[in-house]
Amino acid sequence: MKTARIVSLATAVPPHVISQADAASFATSAFGGRFDGFEQVAGVFMTSGIRRRHAVRPIDWYMQPLGWPERSAAYVEGACALFIDAARQALGKAGLKALDIDTVVTVSSTGITTPSLDARVAGEMGFKTGVERVPVFGLGCAGGVSGLSIAARLAQSRPGSNVLLVAVETCTLSFRSDQLTKANVVATALFGDGAAALVLRADEGGLAEIESTAQYTWPDTLDIMGWSVDAEGLGVIFDRSIPPFAEEHFGPAARLMLERSGLSLGDIDRFVCHPGGAKVVTALERALSLPQGLLADERAVLEEYGNMSAPTVFFVLERAFAKGLPKRTLMTAMGPGFSAATATLLAA
The missing domain is CATH 3.40.47.10 (Thiolase/Chalcone synthase)
Incomplete structure (x- = not known):
């Protein structure tokens, strides 16, 4: 197929x-x-x-x-x-x-x-x-x-x-x-x-092939992120500090998600991450054992556009496409649940 x-x-x-x-x-x-x-x-x-x-x-x-x-x-x-x-x-x-x-x-x-x-x-x-x-x-x-x-x-x-x-x-x-x-x-x-x-x-061609996708939800984490709803509208919920949680827990979850497809972090040539905030980007670098400052495109998108939630990771991917993807790229994002999602892309 x-x-x-x-x-x-x-x-x-x-x-x-x-x-x-x-x-x-x-x-x-x-x-x-x-x-x-x-x-x-x-x-x-x-x-x-x-x-x-x-x-x-x-x-x-x-x-x-x-x-x-x-x-x-x-x-x-x-x-x-x-x-x-x-x-x-x-x-x-x-x-x-x-x-x-x-x-x-x-x-x-x-x-x-x-x-x-x-x-x-x-x-x-x-x-x-x-x-x-x-x-x-x-x-x-x-x-x-x-x-x-x-x-x-x-x-x-x-x-x-x-x-x-x-x-x-x-x-x-x-x-x-x-x-x-x-x-x-x-x-x-x-x-x-x-x-x-x-x-x-x-089909054939295109910008990249979607090799694998995965999700992970941490138990008992509903309070980390979400919306409250009242007569005035939606209100943001940040009940726990996300950067330290990401630094401690995202790395093991990412490894587990990759293992489902027979991959490891060592197989990844480039990362494209959702930049939730400057401290979150730094936490992701530490969680994935990346050199400090490697996620430069994430920081650039955050600087110019802020956190736009779901579409933000594609602004980062757009920059990655412009530079040319290596063999395998890992896309990552975290969201309410509290959950994480990944996708591996293969260069076309």
Whole structure:
């Protein structure tokens, strides 16, 4: 059976740019004088490794009183625009039209809409009426790699069919001036919005072959990362410090996931990791016994775009493709659950 291959990859960001200095000023206005612990956590704006990020709304919008309806409307409008932008670019690079797509896998965890995003954009995109829609919710930052696994299996099950994977997140809509918590301040320092789209097909050629995929969920870790839901919208949950957890636990999990495919870390020529934050990137280097500073593309993406959740790892992969993949690349991401996802890619 032919394995699935990545035929094309494209990324997109919304028009509004928020500098880290502006984000810090926003946080000071929103939390300073109201949250006793703000001064202790405010240093994250300097240590996050982020210079700027993109958002679906200008920064002044987030200072207004906002509830679930306003945030949901912004999610639908912003996520649909990002979906269309990234998907059209990916289709163009693959030499395809929307009518050529047989299956659409949409990964998004930063908003809720029914009908789902793929249905909302179907008319403007020009998808055929028989397109198979697979919306995926709740995977968070691991959604890019996990979504790739889902899309690859669907492509492999129907050789020659075209599968479009779109990961789109509007993380900035979780900026909450009403929640006086350390986690909320950290989210304000980290999050950005963006999208990535890939075309996959079980055929010859392409940019890379998807050799294997795997997931791992740590027991009793539901409190590490997630969303709270209330009348004001989605609120971020960071109940444990993720960098030390990653440094201690990610390495053994990555080895176990690779072993399922008869591989080891020694077989990996390059790493493409989701950059959740500067400290997370450093923790991953230590967990994987990599030279300090090796994950330079991860740091560069984080600096320019912030943590966009699921699509971020594809921004890193896009840079890896531009430089040329070595024989075998390991993609990794961690997300709520608390879980990890990996995929190994072979150079085309």
